[in-house]
Amino acid sequence: MSGPASRRLQVLRGQIAPPGSTGNAAAMSAEPVAAYGRPSVWAHIPEAPADPILGLNEAFKADPHPSKLNLGVGAYRTEDGKPLVLNVVRKAEMALVTDPNSNKEYLGIAGNAVFCRLSRELAFGTSCQAVRGNRIATVQSLSGTGALRVGAEFLKEHHPSKVIYLPQPTWGNHTKVFKRAGLEVRTYRYYDSTTCGLNFQGLMEDLMGAPSDSIILLHACAHNPTGVDPTPDQWKQMLKAIAGKQLLPFFDSAYQGFASGSLSADAAGLRMFADACPQLLLAQSYAKNMGMYGERAGALSVLCSSQGEAAVVASQLKQVIRPMYSNPPRHGAGIVAAILGSPELFREWEVELSGMADRIKLMRSKLHEALRQRGTPGSWEHILKQIGMFSYTGLSKRQVEHVTKKWHIYMTLDGRISMAGLSAKTCGYLADAMDDAVRNVPK
Numbered sequence: 001m002s003g004p005a006s007r008r009l010q011v012l013r014g015q016i017a018p019p020g021s022t023g024n025a026a027a028m029s030a031e032p033v034a035a036y037g038r039p040s041v042w043a044h045i046p047e048a049p050a051d052p053i054l055g056l057n058e059a060f061k062a063d064p065h066p067s068k069l070n071l072g073v074g075a076y077r078t079e080d081g082k083p084l085v086l087n088v089v090r091k092a093e094m095a096l097v098t099d100p101n102s103n104k105e106y107l108g109i110a111g112n113a114v115f116c117r118l119s120r121e122l123a124f125g126t127s128c129q130a131v132r133g134n135r136i137a138t139v140q141s142l143s144g145t146g147a148l149r150v151g152a153e154f155l156k157e158h159h160p161s162k163v164i165y166l167p168q169p170t171w172g173n174h175t176k177v178f179k180r181a182g183l184e185v186r187t188y189r190y191y192d193s194t195t196c197g198l199n200f201q202g203l204m205e206d207l208m209g210a211p212s213d214s215i216i217l218l219h220a221c222a223h224n225p226t227g228v229d230p231t232p233d234q235w236k237q238m239l240k241a242i243a244g245k246q247l248l249p250f251f252d253s254a255y256q257g258f259a260s261g262s263l264s265a266d267a268a269g270l271r272m273f274a275d276a277c278p279q280l281l282l283a284q285s286y287a288k289n290m291g292m293y294g295e296r297a298g299a300l301s302v303l304c305s306s307q308g309e310a311a312v313v314a315s316q317l318k319q320v321i322r323p324m325y326s327n328p329p330r331h332g333a334g335i336v337a338a339i340l341g342s343p344e345l346f347r348e349w350e351v352e353l354s355g356m357a358d359r360i361k362l363m364r365s366k367l368h369e370a371l372r373q374r375g376t377p378g379s380w381e382h383i384l385k386q387i388g389m390f391s392y393t394g395l396s397k398r399q400v401e402h403v404t405k406k407w408h409i410y411m412t413l414d415g416r417i418s419m420a421g422l423s424a425k426t427c428g429y430l431a432d433a434m435d436d437a438v439r440n441v442p443k
């Protein structure tokens with residue numbers, strides 16, 4: 001071997017410095033591993049499976065087919081299939097980066113205090129008694145996932161019960177987050193595959209059967225993955241059961257405003273519980289409703305019985321956060337706080353938010369119509385009835401595999417599709433694929 005290949009090998013072995021380096025790194029590198037005289041300490045580690053949702057992205061990227069369609073990942077896309085940065089976000093961001101008084105200092109452990117207050121008010125409403133009475137401890141989090149994890153760690157340490165009930169099915173990461181934090185994960189019945197709707201009777205039986213003090217995870221709106229939400233009356237009955245059994249509600253609000261287009265309508269279940277329950281938790285995310293996915297802006301709120309208790313809880317949340325990541329990032333929270341804190345920007349946000357929600361609703365009716373036109377066997381009403389970013393199509397694992405292999409359409413194996421990934425142009429293509437799968441691939 002000579003020339004460039006030999007040079008690359010020498011660089012890899014640390015025998016010569018890589019091009020452009022000062023040479024110090026090469027001079028500092030020691031003789032490699034063999035000196036230990038035993039296999040690597042990592043040698044026994046099995047390769048972990050790819051994340052079922054993020055792994056889909058990788059497979060999609062590697063597929064060269066021109067008609068390929070990615071309906072796996074829960075991120076909003078425009079009619080042209082492009083990611084969207086909201087105008088209001090760009091505006092707030094521009095003001096932030098050009099502000100001569102802005103800086104890059106560390107935030108406190110609990111994050112941006114204005115962001116926390118405005119997030120709390122957005123979720124619970126300014127007229128909420130607990131908000132008015134300063135009974136809610138809020139910390140900034142690494143988006144919704146971070147809020148769930150900090151909440152879980154807090155509960156593991158301070159809550160009498162370590163058992164959490166998740167809806168069956170639920171967002172795949174819930175189980176992992178709560179298990180990793182050391183909670184015992186159980187499930188309550190939620191989805192009825194025969195009606196593609198809510199199994200309300202099963203849900204109520206399971207809530208009533210949970211030992212008191214158990215933690216109950218509730219999707220605030222736009223249940224992921226099913227797109228099936230309780231009606232207001234069902235929320236009321238759930239509240240009665242949960243309060244009656246002294247269970248602790250943990251709301252996950254990843255889609256406020258995204259489901260119905262109305263921020264307050266999508267918070268109605270949470271607000272009903274906040275008025276009635278002495279304690280509850282809330283994880284909030286701005287990933288979807290502000291399109292701030294990668295900025296990781298979110299909040300964890302813990303509703304407490306008194307202002308003093310909220311101060312104590314806040315101090316303990318900081319104890320959880322400090323050894324995990326010390327303090328949260330400034331940028332995303334700064335943008336959110338600017339939007340929530342300005343009546344003008346807030347109004348602009350509401351318009352853009354309902355624009356996204358409306359486009360998703362339009363995709364539901366277009367897909368439904370396309371299936372109807374094709375006479376695809378089965379009832380597809382659920383596509384219209386389900387709410388939010390996702391629809392649970394009812395396709396089986398085998399049918400999903402067929403759709404991906406033959407039609408290059410990517411979705412999770414449970415048949416969940418992101419309606420936000422569809423466009424007027426691609427609804428027909430998806431309907432063709434679904435029609436083919438339903439007719440030709442047995443469940």
Ligand SMILES: Cc1ncc(COP(=O)(O)O)c(C=O)c1O
Nearest residue numbers: 074143144145171224254285287
């Ligand atoms: C139900 C639910 N909770 C939480 C999250 C967390 O999202 P993020 O951490 O990006 O805010 C998601 C994201 O898809 C979700 O669907």
